[in-house]
Amino acid sequence: MSSVARRMFELVEPIGVIPYSTDDPNEAMFALGFTDYWDTYFAGRAAPLGIVPAEVVDALFYNFAPGEVARHIPKVWRTTTPEAAIAARRSGCAAALRRILGDHVDSPGFARTTDLLTRAATSAPVEGRPMYAALLALPLPDDVVTRFFHAASLLREHRGDGHIAALMxxxxxxxxxxxxxxxxxxxxxxxxxxxxxxxxxxxxxxxxxxxxxxxxxxxxxxxxxxxxxxxxxEAHTDELAAKPYECLTPDELDELMAALEPIAARLVAAQD
Missing domain, CATH: 1.10.10 (Arc Repressor Mutant, subunit A)
Known part of the structure:
Protein backbone atom coordinates (compact mmCIF):
# COMPACT_ATOMS: atom_id res chain seq x y z
CA MET A 1 0.00 0.00 0.00
CA SER A 2 2.98 2.36 0.32
CA SER A 3 3.07 2.76 -3.47
CA VAL A 4 -0.64 3.65 -3.38
CA ALA A 5 0.07 6.21 -0.65
CA ARG A 6 2.83 7.80 -2.74
CA ARG A 7 0.63 8.03 -5.82
CA MET A 8 -2.27 9.43 -3.81
CA PHE A 9 0.08 12.00 -2.29
CA GLU A 10 0.99 13.17 -5.78
CA LEU A 11 -2.69 13.47 -6.70
CA VAL A 12 -4.01 14.97 -3.45
CA GLU A 13 -1.23 17.47 -2.77
CA PRO A 14 -2.35 19.93 -5.51
CA ILE A 15 -5.74 20.05 -3.76
CA GLY A 16 -4.30 20.30 -0.26
CA VAL A 17 -2.03 23.23 -1.16
CA ILE A 18 -4.90 25.31 -2.57
CA PRO A 19 -4.68 27.67 0.47
CA TYR A 20 -1.08 28.46 -0.50
CA SER A 21 -1.12 28.19 -4.29
CA THR A 22 -4.12 30.40 -5.17
CA ASP A 23 -5.23 33.91 -4.25
CA ASP A 24 -8.86 33.18 -3.38
CA PRO A 25 -8.23 31.76 0.12
CA ASN A 26 -5.91 34.63 1.00
CA GLU A 27 -8.52 37.15 -0.10
CA ALA A 28 -11.14 35.43 2.06
CA MET A 29 -8.79 35.53 5.04
CA PHE A 30 -7.81 39.16 4.40
CA ALA A 31 -11.52 40.02 4.48
CA LEU A 32 -11.44 39.04 8.16
CA GLY A 33 -8.97 41.85 8.82
CA PHE A 34 -5.58 40.27 8.25
CA THR A 35 -2.89 42.15 6.33
CA ASP A 36 -0.02 39.63 6.56
CA TYR A 37 0.14 36.36 4.60
CA TRP A 38 1.73 34.43 7.47
CA ASP A 39 -1.03 35.54 9.82
CA THR A 40 -3.50 33.94 7.41
CA TYR A 41 -1.36 30.79 7.21
CA PHE A 42 -1.19 30.25 10.94
CA ALA A 43 -4.79 31.26 11.58
CA GLY A 44 -6.11 29.06 8.78
CA ARG A 45 -4.09 25.94 9.50
CA ALA A 46 -4.10 26.13 13.31
CA ALA A 47 -7.81 27.01 13.63
CA PRO A 48 -8.98 23.38 14.10
CA LEU A 49 -6.82 23.24 17.25
CA GLY A 50 -8.76 26.10 18.83
CA ILE A 51 -6.96 28.76 20.84
CA VAL A 52 -3.79 27.08 22.05
CA PRO A 53 -0.37 28.49 23.00
CA ALA A 54 2.32 29.08 20.40
CA GLU A 55 4.35 26.23 21.90
CA VAL A 56 1.63 23.73 20.95
CA VAL A 57 1.37 24.98 17.36
CA ASP A 58 5.16 25.05 17.06
CA ALA A 59 5.40 21.44 18.22
CA LEU A 60 2.69 20.22 15.86
CA PHE A 61 3.83 22.17 12.80
CA TYR A 62 7.42 21.08 13.61
CA ASN A 63 9.41 22.83 10.90
CA PHE A 64 9.47 26.52 11.76
CA ALA A 65 12.47 28.32 13.19
CA PRO A 66 12.43 29.21 16.89
CA GLY A 67 10.17 32.21 17.51
CA GLU A 68 8.44 32.18 14.10
CA VAL A 69 5.17 30.70 15.33
CA ALA A 70 5.07 33.00 18.35
CA ARG A 71 5.03 36.04 16.07
CA HIS A 72 1.58 34.97 14.90
CA ILE A 73 0.04 32.73 17.58
CA PRO A 74 -1.93 33.77 19.63
CA LYS A 75 -1.90 37.27 18.07
CA VAL A 76 -4.09 36.16 15.15
CA TRP A 77 -6.98 35.46 17.53
CA ARG A 78 -7.21 39.17 18.32
CA THR A 79 -8.28 39.63 14.67
CA THR A 80 -10.71 36.72 14.29
CA THR A 81 -11.90 33.48 15.85
CA PRO A 82 -10.94 29.92 14.92
CA GLU A 83 -14.48 29.32 13.70
CA ALA A 84 -14.39 32.34 11.39
CA ALA A 85 -10.94 31.38 10.12
CA ILE A 86 -12.14 27.86 9.27
CA ALA A 87 -15.18 29.25 7.43
CA ALA A 88 -13.11 31.79 5.47
CA ARG A 89 -10.48 29.25 4.50
CA ARG A 90 -13.13 26.80 3.35
CA SER A 91 -15.02 29.38 1.32
CA GLY A 92 -11.85 30.72 -0.31
CA CYS A 93 -10.63 27.25 -1.25
CA ALA A 94 -14.04 26.25 -2.62
CA ALA A 95 -14.08 29.43 -4.71
CA ALA A 96 -10.63 28.60 -6.10
CA LEU A 97 -11.68 25.06 -6.99
CA ARG A 98 -14.88 26.26 -8.69
CA ARG A 99 -12.92 28.85 -10.66
CA ILE A 100 -10.26 26.39 -11.83
CA LEU A 101 -12.38 23.28 -12.39
CA GLY A 102 -15.46 25.04 -13.77
CA ASP A 103 -18.57 23.00 -14.52
CA HIS A 104 -16.81 19.75 -13.64
CA VAL A 105 -17.56 20.31 -9.94
CA ASP A 106 -21.30 20.09 -10.70
CA SER A 107 -21.02 16.70 -12.42
CA PRO A 108 -22.03 13.33 -10.95
CA GLY A 109 -18.46 12.16 -11.51
CA PHE A 110 -17.09 14.87 -9.22
CA ALA A 111 -19.62 13.97 -6.54
CA ARG A 112 -18.56 10.34 -6.77
CA THR A 113 -14.87 11.29 -6.55
CA THR A 114 -15.60 13.42 -3.50
CA ASP A 115 -17.44 10.54 -1.83
CA LEU A 116 -14.51 8.15 -2.38
CA LEU A 117 -11.97 10.72 -1.24
CA THR A 118 -14.00 11.57 1.86
CA ARG A 119 -14.47 7.91 2.76
CA ALA A 120 -10.70 7.40 2.68
CA ALA A 121 -9.97 10.66 4.47
CA THR A 122 -12.27 9.92 7.39
CA SER A 123 -11.38 6.25 7.86
CA ALA A 124 -7.97 6.36 9.55
CA PRO A 125 -7.29 5.99 13.30
CA VAL A 126 -6.39 9.24 15.04
CA GLU A 127 -3.84 7.86 17.52
CA GLY A 128 -0.58 9.79 17.19
CA ARG A 129 -2.11 12.11 14.58
CA PRO A 130 -2.88 15.39 16.37
CA MET A 131 -3.37 17.61 13.32
CA TYR A 132 -5.45 14.97 11.57
CA ALA A 133 -7.53 14.42 14.70
CA ALA A 134 -8.21 18.15 15.10
CA LEU A 135 -9.38 18.46 11.50
CA LEU A 136 -11.39 15.24 11.67
CA ALA A 137 -13.30 16.60 14.67
CA LEU A 138 -14.82 19.34 12.48
CA PRO A 139 -18.23 18.67 10.90
CA LEU A 140 -18.09 17.55 7.27
CA PRO A 141 -19.13 20.39 4.94
CA ASP A 142 -22.44 19.98 3.14
CA ASP A 143 -21.22 21.63 -0.08
CA VAL A 144 -19.56 19.05 -2.32
CA VAL A 145 -16.69 21.32 -3.41
CA THR A 146 -15.89 22.36 0.16
CA ARG A 147 -16.07 18.71 1.23
CA PHE A 148 -13.64 17.79 -1.57
CA PHE A 149 -11.13 20.30 -0.25
CA HIS A 150 -11.74 19.21 3.35
CA ALA A 151 -11.08 15.56 2.46
CA ALA A 152 -7.81 16.49 0.76
CA SER A 153 -6.80 18.55 3.81
CA LEU A 154 -7.50 15.60 6.08
CA LEU A 155 -5.28 13.35 4.00
CA ARG A 156 -2.57 16.00 3.87
CA GLU A 157 -2.53 16.49 7.65
CA HIS A 158 -2.68 12.71 8.20
CA ARG A 159 0.39 12.28 6.01
CA GLY A 160 2.07 15.26 7.66
CA ASP A 161 1.67 13.79 11.14
CA GLY A 162 3.28 10.58 9.89
CA HIS A 163 6.07 12.50 8.17
CA ILE A 164 6.97 14.21 11.43
CA ALA A 165 7.09 10.82 13.14
CA ALA A 166 9.40 9.51 10.41
CA LEU A 167 11.69 12.53 10.77
CA MET A 168 11.83 12.10 14.54
CA GLU A 234 10.12 9.14 2.55
CA ALA A 235 9.58 5.37 2.59
CA HIS A 236 8.41 5.41 6.20
CA THR A 237 6.14 8.38 5.48
CA ASP A 238 4.51 6.45 2.63
CA GLU A 239 4.02 3.40 4.86
CA LEU A 240 2.40 5.50 7.58
CA ALA A 241 0.20 7.29 5.04
CA ALA A 242 -1.32 4.11 3.59
CA LYS A 243 -4.00 3.44 6.21
CA PRO A 244 -6.77 5.72 4.81
CA TYR A 245 -6.81 3.85 1.51
CA GLU A 246 -7.34 0.41 3.02
CA CYS A 247 -11.08 1.09 3.27
CA LEU A 248 -11.40 1.24 -0.53
CA THR A 249 -11.47 -1.77 -2.82
CA PRO A 250 -8.82 -2.06 -5.53
CA ASP A 251 -11.41 -1.06 -8.13
CA GLU A 252 -12.44 1.98 -6.07
CA LEU A 253 -8.81 3.02 -5.68
CA ASP A 254 -8.24 2.76 -9.43
CA GLU A 255 -11.42 4.76 -10.02
CA LEU A 256 -10.37 7.45 -7.53
CA MET A 257 -6.87 7.81 -8.94
CA ALA A 258 -8.13 7.98 -12.51
CA ALA A 259 -10.63 10.69 -11.55
CA LEU A 260 -8.05 12.73 -9.63
CA GLU A 261 -5.39 12.71 -12.37
CA PRO A 262 -6.98 15.37 -14.64
CA ILE A 263 -8.07 17.40 -11.60
CA ALA A 264 -4.54 17.46 -10.18
CA ALA A 265 -3.12 18.40 -13.58
CA ARG A 266 -5.49 21.37 -13.91
CA LEU A 267 -4.74 22.55 -10.40
CA VAL A 268 -0.97 22.39 -10.96
CA ALA A 269 -1.30 24.26 -14.26
CA ALA A 270 -3.40 26.98 -12.59
CA GLN A 271 -1.14 27.69 -9.61
CA ASP A 272 -0.76 31.45 -9.12
Whole structure:
Protein backbone atom coordinates (compact mmCIF):
# COMPACT_ATOMS: atom_id res chain seq x y z
CA MET A 1 0.00 0.00 0.00
CA SER A 2 2.98 2.36 0.32
CA SER A 3 3.07 2.76 -3.47
CA VAL A 4 -0.64 3.65 -3.38
CA ALA A 5 0.07 6.21 -0.65
CA ARG A 6 2.83 7.80 -2.74
CA ARG A 7 0.63 8.03 -5.82
CA MET A 8 -2.27 9.43 -3.81
CA PHE A 9 0.08 12.00 -2.29
CA GLU A 10 0.99 13.17 -5.78
CA LEU A 11 -2.69 13.47 -6.70
CA VAL A 12 -4.01 14.97 -3.45
CA GLU A 13 -1.23 17.47 -2.77
CA PRO A 14 -2.35 19.93 -5.51
CA ILE A 15 -5.74 20.05 -3.76
CA GLY A 16 -4.30 20.30 -0.26
CA VAL A 17 -2.03 23.23 -1.16
CA ILE A 18 -4.90 25.31 -2.57
CA PRO A 19 -4.68 27.67 0.47
CA TYR A 20 -1.08 28.46 -0.50
CA SER A 21 -1.12 28.19 -4.29
CA THR A 22 -4.12 30.40 -5.17
CA ASP A 23 -5.23 33.91 -4.25
CA ASP A 24 -8.86 33.18 -3.38
CA PRO A 25 -8.23 31.76 0.12
CA ASN A 26 -5.91 34.63 1.00
CA GLU A 27 -8.52 37.15 -0.10
CA ALA A 28 -11.14 35.43 2.06
CA MET A 29 -8.79 35.53 5.04
CA PHE A 30 -7.81 39.16 4.40
CA ALA A 31 -11.52 40.02 4.48
CA LEU A 32 -11.44 39.04 8.16
CA GLY A 33 -8.97 41.85 8.82
CA PHE A 34 -5.58 40.27 8.25
CA THR A 35 -2.89 42.15 6.33
CA ASP A 36 -0.02 39.63 6.56
CA TYR A 37 0.14 36.36 4.60
CA TRP A 38 1.73 34.43 7.47
CA ASP A 39 -1.03 35.54 9.82
CA THR A 40 -3.50 33.94 7.41
CA TYR A 41 -1.36 30.79 7.21
CA PHE A 42 -1.19 30.25 10.94
CA ALA A 43 -4.79 31.26 11.58
CA GLY A 44 -6.11 29.06 8.78
CA ARG A 45 -4.09 25.94 9.50
CA ALA A 46 -4.10 26.13 13.31
CA ALA A 47 -7.81 27.01 13.63
CA PRO A 48 -8.98 23.38 14.10
CA LEU A 49 -6.82 23.24 17.25
CA GLY A 50 -8.76 26.10 18.83
CA ILE A 51 -6.96 28.76 20.84
CA VAL A 52 -3.79 27.08 22.05
CA PRO A 53 -0.37 28.49 23.00
CA ALA A 54 2.32 29.08 20.40
CA GLU A 55 4.35 26.23 21.90
CA VAL A 56 1.63 23.73 20.95
CA VAL A 57 1.37 24.98 17.36
CA ASP A 58 5.16 25.05 17.06
CA ALA A 59 5.40 21.44 18.22
CA LEU A 60 2.69 20.22 15.86
CA PHE A 61 3.83 22.17 12.80
CA TYR A 62 7.42 21.08 13.61
CA ASN A 63 9.41 22.83 10.90
CA PHE A 64 9.47 26.52 11.76
CA ALA A 65 12.47 28.32 13.19
CA PRO A 66 12.43 29.21 16.89
CA GLY A 67 10.17 32.21 17.51
CA GLU A 68 8.44 32.18 14.10
CA VAL A 69 5.17 30.70 15.33
CA ALA A 70 5.07 33.00 18.35
CA ARG A 71 5.03 36.04 16.07
CA HIS A 72 1.58 34.97 14.90
CA ILE A 73 0.04 32.73 17.58
CA PRO A 74 -1.93 33.77 19.63
CA LYS A 75 -1.90 37.27 18.07
CA VAL A 76 -4.09 36.16 15.15
CA TRP A 77 -6.98 35.46 17.53
CA ARG A 78 -7.21 39.17 18.32
CA THR A 79 -8.28 39.63 14.67
CA THR A 80 -10.71 36.72 14.29
CA THR A 81 -11.90 33.48 15.85
CA PRO A 82 -10.94 29.92 14.92
CA GLU A 83 -14.48 29.32 13.70
CA ALA A 84 -14.39 32.34 11.39
CA ALA A 85 -10.94 31.38 10.12
CA ILE A 86 -12.14 27.86 9.27
CA ALA A 87 -15.18 29.25 7.43
CA ALA A 88 -13.11 31.79 5.47
CA ARG A 89 -10.48 29.25 4.50
CA ARG A 90 -13.13 26.80 3.35
CA SER A 91 -15.02 29.38 1.32
CA GLY A 92 -11.85 30.72 -0.31
CA CYS A 93 -10.63 27.25 -1.25
CA ALA A 94 -14.04 26.25 -2.62
CA ALA A 95 -14.08 29.43 -4.71
CA ALA A 96 -10.63 28.60 -6.10
CA LEU A 97 -11.68 25.06 -6.99
CA ARG A 98 -14.88 26.26 -8.69
CA ARG A 99 -12.92 28.85 -10.66
CA ILE A 100 -10.26 26.39 -11.83
CA LEU A 101 -12.38 23.28 -12.39
CA GLY A 102 -15.46 25.04 -13.77
CA ASP A 103 -18.57 23.00 -14.52
CA HIS A 104 -16.81 19.75 -13.64
CA VAL A 105 -17.56 20.31 -9.94
CA ASP A 106 -21.30 20.09 -10.70
CA SER A 107 -21.02 16.70 -12.42
CA PRO A 108 -22.03 13.33 -10.95
CA GLY A 109 -18.46 12.16 -11.51
CA PHE A 110 -17.09 14.87 -9.22
CA ALA A 111 -19.62 13.97 -6.54
CA ARG A 112 -18.56 10.34 -6.77
CA THR A 113 -14.87 11.29 -6.55
CA THR A 114 -15.60 13.42 -3.50
CA ASP A 115 -17.44 10.54 -1.83
CA LEU A 116 -14.51 8.15 -2.38
CA LEU A 117 -11.97 10.72 -1.24
CA THR A 118 -14.00 11.57 1.86
CA ARG A 119 -14.47 7.91 2.76
CA ALA A 120 -10.70 7.40 2.68
CA ALA A 121 -9.97 10.66 4.47
CA THR A 122 -12.27 9.92 7.39
CA SER A 123 -11.38 6.25 7.86
CA ALA A 124 -7.97 6.36 9.55
CA PRO A 125 -7.29 5.99 13.30
CA VAL A 126 -6.39 9.24 15.04
CA GLU A 127 -3.84 7.86 17.52
CA GLY A 128 -0.58 9.79 17.19
CA ARG A 129 -2.11 12.11 14.58
CA PRO A 130 -2.88 15.39 16.37
CA MET A 131 -3.37 17.61 13.32
CA TYR A 132 -5.45 14.97 11.57
CA ALA A 133 -7.53 14.42 14.70
CA ALA A 134 -8.21 18.15 15.10
CA LEU A 135 -9.38 18.46 11.50
CA LEU A 136 -11.39 15.24 11.67
CA ALA A 137 -13.30 16.60 14.67
CA LEU A 138 -14.82 19.34 12.48
CA PRO A 139 -18.23 18.67 10.90
CA LEU A 140 -18.09 17.55 7.27
CA PRO A 141 -19.13 20.39 4.94
CA ASP A 142 -22.44 19.98 3.14
CA ASP A 143 -21.22 21.63 -0.08
CA VAL A 144 -19.56 19.05 -2.32
CA VAL A 145 -16.69 21.32 -3.41
CA THR A 146 -15.89 22.36 0.16
CA ARG A 147 -16.07 18.71 1.23
CA PHE A 148 -13.64 17.79 -1.57
CA PHE A 149 -11.13 20.30 -0.25
CA HIS A 150 -11.74 19.21 3.35
CA ALA A 151 -11.08 15.56 2.46
CA ALA A 152 -7.81 16.49 0.76
CA SER A 153 -6.80 18.55 3.81
CA LEU A 154 -7.50 15.60 6.08
CA LEU A 155 -5.28 13.35 4.00
CA ARG A 156 -2.57 16.00 3.87
CA GLU A 157 -2.53 16.49 7.65
CA HIS A 158 -2.68 12.71 8.20
CA ARG A 159 0.39 12.28 6.01
CA GLY A 160 2.07 15.26 7.66
CA ASP A 161 1.67 13.79 11.14
CA GLY A 162 3.28 10.58 9.89
CA HIS A 163 6.07 12.50 8.17
CA ILE A 164 6.97 14.21 11.43
CA ALA A 165 7.09 10.82 13.14
CA ALA A 166 9.40 9.51 10.41
CA LEU A 167 11.69 12.53 10.77
CA MET A 168 11.83 12.10 14.54
CA UNK A 169 12.77 8.43 14.21
CA UNK A 170 15.76 9.52 12.12
CA UNK A 171 16.63 12.37 14.50
CA UNK A 172 15.96 15.04 11.87
CA UNK A 173 14.75 18.38 13.21
CA UNK A 174 12.35 20.69 11.43
CA UNK A 175 14.93 23.01 9.89
CA UNK A 176 17.16 20.06 9.09
CA UNK A 177 14.27 18.56 7.10
CA UNK A 178 14.22 21.67 4.90
CA UNK A 179 17.97 21.43 4.37
CA UNK A 180 17.67 17.75 3.43
CA UNK A 181 14.96 18.54 0.90
CA UNK A 182 16.84 21.52 -0.55
CA UNK A 183 20.06 19.57 -1.05
CA UNK A 184 18.16 16.58 -2.44
CA UNK A 185 16.70 18.96 -5.04
CA UNK A 186 20.17 20.27 -5.82
CA UNK A 187 19.59 23.69 -4.22
CA UNK A 188 21.89 25.41 -1.72
CA UNK A 189 20.17 25.45 1.67
CA UNK A 190 20.32 29.24 1.92
CA UNK A 191 18.32 29.60 -1.32
CA UNK A 192 15.52 27.21 -0.38
CA UNK A 193 12.16 28.97 -0.17
CA UNK A 194 11.11 27.75 3.27
CA UNK A 195 14.28 28.88 5.05
CA UNK A 196 15.99 31.42 2.78
CA UNK A 197 14.61 34.28 4.92
CA UNK A 198 16.44 33.08 8.03
CA UNK A 199 19.73 34.70 9.09
CA UNK A 200 22.69 33.24 7.23
CA UNK A 201 24.36 32.35 10.51
CA UNK A 202 21.33 30.32 11.58
CA UNK A 203 21.24 28.33 8.35
CA UNK A 204 25.01 27.82 8.53
CA UNK A 205 24.70 26.45 12.06
CA UNK A 206 22.10 23.90 10.93
CA UNK A 207 24.22 22.87 7.94
CA UNK A 208 27.37 22.60 10.06
CA UNK A 209 25.57 20.43 12.60
CA UNK A 210 24.37 18.11 9.85
CA UNK A 211 27.86 17.97 8.39
CA UNK A 212 29.27 16.94 11.76
CA UNK A 213 26.74 14.08 11.82
CA UNK A 214 27.84 12.94 8.36
CA UNK A 215 24.57 13.90 6.64
CA UNK A 216 26.19 16.58 4.51
CA UNK A 217 29.53 16.32 2.68
CA UNK A 218 32.33 18.85 3.05
CA UNK A 219 31.29 20.51 -0.21
CA UNK A 220 27.86 21.21 1.38
CA UNK A 221 26.05 18.70 -0.84
CA UNK A 222 24.01 15.79 0.45
CA UNK A 223 26.28 12.96 1.57
CA UNK A 224 25.58 9.23 1.20
CA UNK A 225 24.26 9.03 4.75
CA UNK A 226 22.03 12.04 4.16
CA UNK A 227 20.59 10.48 1.01
CA UNK A 228 19.95 7.22 2.83
CA UNK A 229 18.18 9.04 5.65
CA UNK A 230 16.07 11.00 3.15
CA UNK A 231 15.05 7.76 1.40
CA UNK A 232 14.12 6.11 4.70
CA UNK A 233 12.06 9.10 5.81
CA GLU A 234 10.12 9.14 2.55
CA ALA A 235 9.58 5.37 2.59
CA HIS A 236 8.41 5.41 6.20
CA THR A 237 6.14 8.38 5.48
CA ASP A 238 4.51 6.45 2.63
CA GLU A 239 4.02 3.40 4.86
CA LEU A 240 2.40 5.50 7.58
CA ALA A 241 0.20 7.29 5.04
CA ALA A 242 -1.32 4.11 3.59
CA LYS A 243 -4.00 3.44 6.21
CA PRO A 244 -6.77 5.72 4.81
CA TYR A 245 -6.81 3.85 1.51
CA GLU A 246 -7.34 0.41 3.02
CA CYS A 247 -11.08 1.09 3.27
CA LEU A 248 -11.40 1.24 -0.53
CA THR A 249 -11.47 -1.77 -2.82
CA PRO A 250 -8.82 -2.06 -5.53
CA ASP A 251 -11.41 -1.06 -8.13
CA GLU A 252 -12.44 1.98 -6.07
CA LEU A 253 -8.81 3.02 -5.68
CA ASP A 254 -8.24 2.76 -9.43
CA GLU A 255 -11.42 4.76 -10.02
CA LEU A 256 -10.37 7.45 -7.53
CA MET A 257 -6.87 7.81 -8.94
CA ALA A 258 -8.13 7.98 -12.51
CA ALA A 259 -10.63 10.69 -11.55
CA LEU A 260 -8.05 12.73 -9.63
CA GLU A 261 -5.39 12.71 -12.37
CA PRO A 262 -6.98 15.37 -14.64
CA ILE A 263 -8.07 17.40 -11.60
CA ALA A 264 -4.54 17.46 -10.18
CA ALA A 265 -3.12 18.40 -13.58
CA ARG A 266 -5.49 21.37 -13.91
CA LEU A 267 -4.74 22.55 -10.40
CA VAL A 268 -0.97 22.39 -10.96
CA ALA A 269 -1.30 24.26 -14.26
CA ALA A 270 -3.40 26.98 -12.59
CA GLN A 271 -1.14 27.69 -9.61
CA ASP A 272 -0.76 31.45 -9.12
Missing amino acids: VEGIGGLEAHVLLALDLGLPAERFGRIHHLPATQIAAVVDGMRERGLIADDRTLGDLGRAVKRRV
